[in-house]
Every structure is written in C-alpha cells, then in structure tokens.
Amino acid sequence: MDAPREAHDAAPPTTPDAAPNAVDELGRPTGTWAEKDPHGGVVQGEYVDGERHGLWRHRSDAGALRSEGHYDRGRLTGPWTWYRASGGVLQRGELLDGEKHGYWQRFTADGTPIDEGHFDRGRKSGEWTYYHPDGTVRRTSVHRGHPPQAG
Template sequence: MKYLIIFFSLIIISCSNLNINREHSISYYNNGKIKSNISVVNGIKNGPVFNYFEDGSLAVKGYFSNDQRDKKWYFYDENTKKLVAIENYKNGNLEGEQFYYYPNGKLKLQGNYKDNIRVGFWQMYDEEGNLSVQNIFLDGEKVISVAIFQKNGNILCSGLTKEGLREGTWQYFDENSKPLYDVEYKNGILDGEWKAYDKDGNIIISGYYNNGKLLGLE
C-alpha cells in the first residue's frame, strides 16, 4: 500500500507539471546580440532576468516573482562594466538595504527602503570614500535629520528639513567641529534667532530674522 501511495503521488505531481509552461522571453539588438532574457511561467515573468548592452556585456541582473521585481537586482555601467547599484525588492517595491556606486567602484550612497520609502540612516560618500552627508529619515520622507561633513571627517552643519525645506535650528561648525553659529529656519526661510560663538563656545553676537530679513543685533 505504501508503494502504491507513492506511485499515485508521483502521477499527481507529473500531471500538475503539465500545466506549467516554462519559457524564456528573449529579445535581440539589430546586431543579433541578446538584449534581454526573461524567465516566463504561464505568460507571467517569474524567475531570473538578464538585460545586456549592445556590445553583449551585462547591464542588469535581477529576479521576477509574479511579474514584480523581487530579491536582489544588480545594475552595471555601460562604459566601465562595473557595478553601479544593488537594489533589493519585495512585491515590486524597494525593500531593505540599497547600495549605489561611483564609476570607480567606490561606494556613493547606501540606505534602506521600506515599501518604496526611505527610512533610517542614509549615507553619501565622496569619490575618495569620505562620508559627506548623513540623513536620518524620521517621518517617512517628510522629516529628515541632515548632517553634512567636511573633508577631514568633522561635521560642517546639521539640522532638520521638512518637506524638503530647512526647518528649526541649524548649527554650523568650524574645521575642528567647534560651533560657529546657529540659525533658525521656517519653511526654508531664515526666521528666528541666530547666534555666533567664539572659539571657546561663548556667544559673541546674536540677532533675529523675520521672514528672511535681519531685524537687528544684540
């Protein structure tokens, strides 16, 4: 009886596979080289996908699940042939950690997505590998904590942006990360108190802005 059950199970599996039509959708350039090779199951993109440049080199390598981007996708530069981006997807949306690179291969930008929205820490680097900007996404992409760095690695300025505009107090520093001055913004416009500091961190002068206009000094 045990062997009979196994036999019928194999028949059921074989019959179910008859309903699966696996194929590859392949397109070509005018020069005859492959432009794209996409795995298709029952007319729906499912499985690996490869896109190529006209010279035959790899442009994109990824994966589809039920016609939507899924898992890791790799993107390459046409000229250097080097990797320019690694993106992670889930159900067609950017999800998880992402990496973007300069043509020289060094990391340019990295951060995380959640349902196509940037979240948490995002870091940008210059072509020499130095951290230049660090953003923290606090409310989806509406409120962002921004820190901009100098070549020596010390912070240059920091503050918040709201809907893409500077908001609240922004702090500015010298090359040794000592405070130079603070200034307040509202909707991207100078509005509120500003203060300047000496090398010991003491306030040496202050004033007020009203809708972008300097009112006076104290």
C-alpha cells in the first residue's frame, strides 16, 4: 500500500520579482502572483478580487514542490497534497473552509501508510485505520465527529 509518487516537476519556483504581481484599481492583488513564504520557499497562484482562488503551489527555495491545493475566494477548499523533500507524499486530503473535511491519508518517508480515514469539519469521523511500519493494519477505531446540528 505504498503512497503513489506524485507526478510533479522540480522546476525552479517563480520568484516574486518575476511574477506579474499586479493589483487592480482598488489596490487588491489580481492575476498570477508569487510570494515569499515566511517558512521558506515561494507560493504561487491566482488572485481574484484580492483573494487567493484556484490552484496554489508552494515550492522550496530549490524548486521542489512542497504542497499544492485549492482556494475558493480565500478559503482553503478542495484537494490538498503535502510532499516530503524527497518528493514522496507526506499527506493528502480534502479541506472545506480551511478545515480537514473528507478522506485523509498520511504516509511514512518510504511511502507506507501511517493512517487513513475521514474528517468532518476538522474532527476525525467514522472508521480510521492505523498501520504498522510494515504496512499491515495495526488497529481500526471509530470516531464520532461532530454531533448532529439542531435545526
């Protein structure tokens, strides 16, 4: 059950100086932007009406892809994947308004699964499977998630 190697290039990141980094008539970021990340590297994607929107990628200073995922009008929403320096998948899953929501998987450096299961608005929900270092199932557990909402 190895984590698939994601097909991503190690192209050098676009530097903030090389990206258009335009602003609209209201002074809001618009179009393609590349920004230095305070943790190192560069993040690049599109701004719409001053908010991150669509696919954004974070690359290390050396150009290796560190993460990629989607924004919907400034909110982390949709599929996201984080990569190890080696290029292997560290973790991947879905986000909804910035919270883990949906199916998630985490992997060791050699691609063996660590755990997998679902999140419900930031909380583990339903059955989760946890693995031994050799990839065999260590245990499963059931999480309740959020209580039903009244109304």
